[in-house]
Amino acid sequence: MTSSNRMSRRDFIKVTIGAIGGVMGVLLGVPVVGYLLQPAFRKQAAEAWIPIGKLEAFTIGIPSPFSFTRTKVNGWERTATSYGGFVLRRSEDPKEILILSSRCTHLSCRVNWNEAAQGYLCPCHDAKFSIEGEVLSGPPPEPLERYNEFKVDEDGNLLIFFEEA
Amino acid sequence: MTEEGNPAPAPRSMFDRMRERLVPDGLPEDDRGRIRMVVNSLVLHLHPAKVPERTLRWTYSWGLGGLSAVLMMLLGVTGIILLNNYTPAVPQAYLDILELRSNVWFGELIRNLHHWSANLLIIVAVLHLVRVFLTGAYRPPRELNWLIGAGMLVLVLAANFTGYLLPWDQLAFWAITVGTSILSYVPLAGEWLSRLALGGPEVGGNTLLNFYSMHISFIPLLIFALMSYHFWRVRKDGGLTMPRGLDEAEPPISERVTTIPHLVRKELVFALAWIAALLVFAMLVPAPLEDIANPDVSPNPAKAPWYFLGLQELLLHFHPLVAGIILPGLAALAVFMLPFFDTNPASVGVYFRSRRGRSLTFLSAGLALVLTPLWVLLDEYLLNWSAWLPGWPALLSNGLIPLAVLLLPLFLLDEWLVRSFKADTEERVLFIAGFVFTAFLILTAVGIFFRGPGMGLYWPWELPVAGH
Ligand code: HEM
Ligand code: FES
Numbered sequence: 086m087t088s089s090n091r092m093s094r095r096d097f098i099k100v101t102i103g104a105i106g107g108v109m110g111v112l113l114g115v116p117v118v119g120y121l122l123q124p125a126f127r128k129q130a131a132e133a134w135i136p137i138g139k140l141e142a143f144t145i146g147i148p149s150p151f152s153f154t155r156t157k158v159n160g161w162e163r164t165a166t167s168y169g170g171f172v173l174r175r176s177e178d179p180k181e182i183l184i185l186s187s188r189c190t191h192l193s194c195r196v197n198w199n200e201a202a203q204g205y206l207c208p209c210h211d212a213k214f215s216i217e218g219e220v221l222s223g224p225p226p227e228p229l230e231r232y233n234e235f236k237v238d239e240d241g242n243l244l245i246f247f248e249e250a
Numbered sequence: 251m252t253e254e255g256n257p258a259p260a261p262r263s264m265f266d267r268m269r270e271r272l273v274p275d276g277l278p279e280d281d282r283g284r285i286r287m288v289v290n291s292l293v294l295h296l297h298p299a300k301v302p303e304r305t306l307r308w309t310y311s312w313g314l315g316g317l318s319a320v321l322m323m324l325l326g327v328t329g330i331i332l333l334n335n336y337t338p339a340v341p342q343a344y345l346d347i348l349e350l351r352s353n354v355w356f357g358e359l360i361r362n363l364h365h366w367s368a369n370l371l372i373i374v375a376v377l378h379l380v381r382v383f384l385t386g387a388y389r390p391p392r393e394l395n396w397l398i399g400a401g402m403l404v405l406v407l408a409a410n411f412t413g414y415l416l417p418w419d420q421l422a423f424w425a426i427t428v429g430t431s432i433l434s435y436v437p438l439a440g441e442w443l444s445r446l447a448l449g450g451p452e453v454g455g456n457t458l459l460n461f462y463s464m465h466i467s468f469i470p471l472l473i474f475a476l477m478s479y480h481f482w483r484v485r486k487d488g489g490l491t492m493p494r495g496l497d498e499a500e501p502p503i504s505e506r507v508t509t510i511p512h513l514v515r516k517e518l519v520f521a522l523a524w525i526a527a528l529l530v531f532a533m534l535v536p537a538p539l540e541d542i543a544n545p546d547v548s549p550n551p552a553k554a555p556w557y558f559l560g561l562q563e564l565l566l567h568f569h570p571l572v573a574g575i576i577l578p579g580l581a582a583l584a585v586f587m588l589p590f591f592d593t594n595p596a597s598v599g600v601y602f603r604s605r606r607g608r609s610l611t612f613l614s615a616g617l618a619l620v621l622t623p624l625w626v627l628l629d630e631y632l633l634n635w636s637a638w639l640p641g642w643p644a645l646l647s648n649g650l651i652p653l654a655v656l657l658l659p660l661f662l663l664d665e666w667l668v669r670s671f672k673a674d675t676e677e678r679v680l681f682i683a684g685f686v687f688t689a690f691l692i693l694t695a696v697g698i699f700f701r702g703p704g705m706g707l708y709w710p711w712e713l714p715v716a717g718h
Contacts (some may be wrong), residue, residue: 210549
């Protein structure tokens with residue numbers, strides 16, 4: 086190469102290696118970062134009507150627990166996630182039902198109905214929710230979540246509409 | 251090997267030849283040989299050939315950094331062999347631990363060693379940090395090594411937290427559920443972060459696999475890399491800081507002695523003594539294991555790992571954004587920034603800097619010792635911010651407002667020190683750090699010894715035994 090005042094041989098090599106290195110860095114970096122971040126974006130299109138028990142099995146006036154498991158199969162890997170809650174029948178009327186999730190809105194422990202305290206108690210940080218799921222004391226910032234969509238089928242099963250957040 | 255023309259040397263046994271290849275110079279007989287051995291060996295050359303006698307004093311470093319390294323080695327060895335009997339899947343993980351405990355030769359012992367070394371490592375690493383803090387050893391030129399150390403402490407906590415999930419028992423499941431739920435309170439990215447950590451909406455098989463791969467590869471590799479750099483930096487920064495008594499005005503001149511045997515011998519004795527103690531402890535005290543994880547039932551009480559119980563105690567009193575993110579974030583920031591605003595080289599190597607510094611430290615620790623339990627009791631039985639400020643957002647009424655009320659006295663005390671005693675930066679740092687650290691220790695102790703069912707306050711002897 087004859088001498089050029091545009092760019093020395095050394096600078097040319099520097100720039101070329103820099104550019105190729107940069108491109109390779111991106112080519113490797115994007116898949117790695119994407120691969121690692123993907124779980125945060127994975128949408129589990131999970132929507133379903135889930136039977137949680139016979140309507141008549143739930144006593145009127147007292148919250149009764151239920152739970153169900155959703156299983157996701159991903160290749161050889163099966164992941165089961167458990168959900169639970171409480172059904173409160175206010176009267177004979179199958180419309181008059183309050184269904185609460187048992188997942189504490191503070192840090193996700195499971196609350197229990199306590200008959201003596203007339204409230205839901207969370208064992209983790211001493212929270213108390215009313216029978217309606219409102220926070221009475223303790224650290225949770227929000228009331229218990231409600232399953233608002235539910236129905237009773239011909240056979241008398243209570244079903245809730247489950248939508249994964 | 252004999253060569254043509256040379257007289258054949260006396261025949262040597264195969265073992266002699268092997269030894270010559272491995273240790274070419276033999277064991278050194280004199281100081282020159284000892285120095286050469288340090289310089290020529292990969293492991294030993296982390297040390298200088300000679301060290302000032304004074305820095306070898308037990309009562310200066312207490313051997314805490316070295317013990318951390320010993321524990322990491324034990325963790326590495328026991329962890330790698332535990333892998334032979336462990337499957338990161340639900341529910342196999344739990345069954346594997348049961349099998350390990352009952353049917354694998356020495357399985358229980360190896361697991362106990364891993365468990366207790368991991369727990370001891372947290373205590374030892376924190377004490378090491380306290381020692382470096384109290385002797386001002388983070389000041390220039392050692393800022394970078396302080397940062398690396400603090401980074402390693404974060405990684406050690408992460409290693410412990412990810413390891414905690416692996417046995418997949420009730421303890422594991424609920425501690426991780428509560429711990430990772432804190433993530434969802436991070437402003438804006440919360441939901442996203444918690445999904446990323448859990449690999450799904452709840453703690454489950456994906457979380458186990460995630461934590462497992464972090465626990466056995468990424469975190470230990472990073473710790474190993476940082477540890478090597480940490481040691482090298484100790485040398486580059488001129489060895490340990492020179493210990494100095496409260497009444498010595500000048501850094502003393504100390505005689506230099508050869509690393510072999512003076513330093514190496516101490517290290518070996520110390521390491522062996524601790525390994526022996528750990529072995530005995532691991533033989534006598536089994537690592538806890540509860541029933542298999544049950545996502546429908548939170549145990550009562552559901553406690554975090556003991557080293558996070560100080561934070562859990564804060565969670566009882568504050569909105570999660572304050573207790574789980576803002577307060578620990580500020581503390582971490584202060585630790586990382588420390589060497590950049592507290593830089594006085596004059597008192598490096600002196601425990602507590604000066605007599606006045608020592609009094610201030612004890613004063614602040616004493617104050618925290620009285621005020622922290624008082625505050626826990628007040629908050630348990632009298633204060634109810636959310637009831638007093640109905641309709642206010644929980645972040646204010648249960649978070650920022652009580653936080654401000656709590657921090658105000660600390661600010662006032664600090665002002666008082668500056669006004670009445672002309673306290674300088676290093677004295678204020680001692681005072682505030684002494685207060686905050688003691689308060690955190692007390693909160694941790696409250697969480698471990700005084701919290702029972704429903705997270706109510708109990709006397710330690712009234713606590714039901716865990717798992718029954
Ligand atoms: C960086 C330092 C490390 C710390 C602080 C640490 C901490 C822990 C903790 C707290 C547990 C839970 C043990 C229990 O409760 O039984 C655990 C389990 C485990 N660790 Fe580590 N560990 C470390 C390094 C390693 C390494 C290097 C490996 C392997 C490459 C490893 C493999 C395992 C395995 C397989 C388990 C599950 C066995 C069990 O639960 O008993 N660990 N670790
Ligand atoms: S998780 Fe329910 S009060 Fe904290």
